[in-house]
Amino acid sequence: xSALTQPPSxxxxxxxxxxxxxxxxxxxxxxxxxxxxxxQHPGKAPKLMIYEVNKRPSGVPDxxxxxxxxxxxxxxxxxxxxxxxxxxxxxxxxxxxxxxxFGTGTKVTVL
Amino acid sequence: EVxxxxxxxxxxxxxxxxxxxxxxxxxxxxxxxxxxLRQAPGKGLEWVANINPDGSETYYLDSMRGRFxxxxxxxxxxxxxxxxxxxxxDTDVYYCARHLHWAFDYWGQGxxxxxxx
Numbered sequence: 001x002s003a004l005t006q007p008p009s010x011x012x013x014x015x016x017x018x019x020x021x022x023x024x025x026x027x028x029x030x031x032x033x034x035x036x037x038x039x040q041h042p043g044k045a046p047k048l049m050i051y052e053v054n055k056r057p058s059g060v061p062d063x064x065x066x067x068x069x070x071x072x073x074x075x076x077x078x079x080x081x082x083x084x085x086x087x088x089x090x091x092x093x094x095x096x097x098x099x100x101x102f103g104t105g106t107k108v109t110v111l
Numbered sequence: 112e113v114x115x116x117x118x119x120x121x122x123x124x125x126x127x128x129x130x131x132x133x134x135x136x137x138x139x140x141x142x143x144x145x146x147x148l149r150q151a152p153g154k155g156l157e158w159v160a161n162i163n164p165d166g167s168e169t170y171y172l173d174s175m176r177g178r179f180x181x182x183x184x185x186x187x188x189x190x191x192x193x194x195x196x197x198x199x200x201d202t203d204v205y206y207c208a209r210h211l212h213w214a215f216d217y218w219g220q221g222x223x224x225x226x227x228x
Binding site for chain 2: 003032034036038040044045046047048051052055057089091093096097098099100101102103104105
C-alpha cells in the first residue's frame with residue numbers, strides 16, 4: 001500500500017492563495033469521489049477541512065476549496081492567513097482491500 | 112459539543128499487549144461508524160481500523176490484521192483498540208475518530224503509545 005503523493009512544502013504571503021496536490025492512482029483518488037483533506041497544527045489533532053472531494057464541513061471557511069482531476073486531487077486555500085500555517089494531509093478511499101490511504105503531508109508556510 | 116477522549120497509552124515493552132479506549136460524547140455514538148488512526152512522531156497519518164455502528168463489521172489495514180482488534184461498547188459510548196505482540200514500530204500517537212461521509216470528521220486529542228525495552 002503506497003501513500004498518496006503530496007509536495008513536502010508550499011508557501012504564500014498573506015492574502016495570496018496556495019494549492020496543494022495529492023496524486024494517487026485509479027484504484028484510489030481516481031476511482032472514487034471519496035477524497036478528504038485534514039489540517040493539523042503542531043501538537044494538535046487533525047481537523048477535517050474537505051470531504052467527498054469538494055464539500056466543506058460546517059465551520060470551515062469558504063476560502064478553502066477542493067477539486068479532483070483524474071488521479072490527482074487538490075486543496076486550495078485562498079486569502080491566506082497566519083492561522084493557515086499548518087500541515088495538510090489528503091486521504092482517499094481505496095476499495096475494500098485498501099480502505100483508506102493518506103498522503104505524505106504538506107507543510108504550508110505563510111510568509 | 113462533540114468530544115472524543117482517548118486513554119490507555121503509555122510505555123510498554125516489546126511483545127506486550129495493550130488496550131486503548133476512546134470515550135465519546137455529544138453525538139449519537141450507537142449510530143456512528145468509528146475509526147482508529149495513528150501517527151508516528153513527526154510523521155504522517157495512517158488509518159488503522161474501522162467499525163460499524165453495531166460492531167458486526169470491522170476493517171483493518173492489511174499490515175495490522177491479526178495483531179490489532181477494534182471493538183466497541185455502545186452502552187458505554189466507547190470504542191477500543193487492542194494491540195498484541197507490540198513492536199517498537201507501533202510507537203505512535205493513536206487517535207480515535209468518527210467516520211462519516213468517507214472521512215473522519217471528529218478526532219480525539221490522541222494517546223501516545225511508546226514501545227520500548
